[in-house]
Structure formats: C-alpha cells, structure tokens
Amino acid sequence: MKKIIGFTAGAFDMFHVGHLNLLKNAKARCDYLIVGVNTDNLIASYKNKLSIVPLEERMQIVGAVKYVDEVIPVDTLDKEVIWKKKMFDVVFIGDDWKGSKRWNETEQVMSMHSVEVIYLPYTLGTTSTVLREKLMML
Numbered sequence: 001m002k003k004i005i006g007f008t009a010g011a012f013d014m015f016h017v018g019h020l021n022l023l024k025n026a027k028a029r030c031d032y033l034i035v036g037v038n039t040d041n042l043i044a045s046y047k048n049k050l051s052i053v054p055l056e057e058r059m060q061i062v063g064a065v066k067y068v069d070e071v072i073p074v075d076t077l078d079k080e081v082i083w084k085k086k087m088f089d090v091v092f093i094g095d096d097w098k099g100s101k102r103w104n105e106t107e108q109v110m111s112m113h114s115v116e117v118i119y120l121p122y123t124l125g126t127t128s129t130v131l132r133e134k135l136m137m138l
Contacts, residue, residue, distance in 0.1 A: 009036030090118055
C-alpha cells in the first residue's frame with residue numbers, strides 16, 4: 001500500500017496550540033508529514049510584518065514536534081513549486097482559508113497533479129497576531 005505524503009506550511013511564528021492542532025490533525029491523515037516553514041522574506045511579503053522568531057529557530061521548533069517527519073524552508077506561496085520538489089499527495093490548510101480566491105486557485109492547480117487539498121479545523125482564539133497584540137499591552 002502506498003504511503004500518503006502530506007504537506008502543510010506556515011510562518012509558525014510564536015508557536016502556539018493552533019499550530020500544534022494543525023500539525024496533529026494533518027499527521028492523522030497521512031503517513032509522512034512535510035512541513036514548510038515560511039522564510040522571513042516570504043512572511044514580510046504577504047503579512048507586511050516581520051517574524052519575531054528567526055527562521056532557523058522556527059524550523060527547530062516545528063521539527064521537534066512529534067507529528068512532523070520533515071521540515072523545509074519555504075520561500076513561495078505557490079504549492080505547485082513546492083510539489084515539484086517534494087511530490088506530496090495531499091496539502092493541509094486551515095478551514096479559515098476555504099473559499100478564498102488563492103485557495104480555490106490552489107485546489108485547481110493541485111488537482112491537475114492528483115493532489116488533494118484538505119481543510120482542517122481552524123483553532124479559534126489563538127493566533128500569533130493575538131499573541132503579538134497581548135504582548136504589546138504589557
């Protein structure tokens with residue numbers, strides 16, 4: 001039986017329970033989980049803010065999570081570019097992205113490679129942005 005290779009990516013800045021839930025839920029749906037950690041330049045390009053934790057440290061943190069089999073740095077939001085390097089079978093993303101223009105397009109492109117996009121439950125209430133705002137209040 002073929003092993004299912006899964007992929008997910010994110011900034012994983014100020015690692016929190018929402019990140020952990022994403023990785024746990026993704027690993028439950030595949031045999032081998034590759035996690036892309038977005039580079040500082042990529043984060044700045046789409047979030048218009050700097051990461052707090054440096055890339056190498058974020059990669060170490062994500063790599064230490066028992067659900068993660070492999071960690072790679074990611075410098076693009078284009079999942080097809082990453083797929084050409086890693087040939088995964090399924091992409092995982094939080095369900096807060098479902099129906100967005102970017103992910104509708106990603107679904108179309110990935111389907112051409114027989115890659116399924118699976119939307120996982122988004123953990124409400126805990127985000128790096130919320131943590132950043134709380135820190136600013138201290």
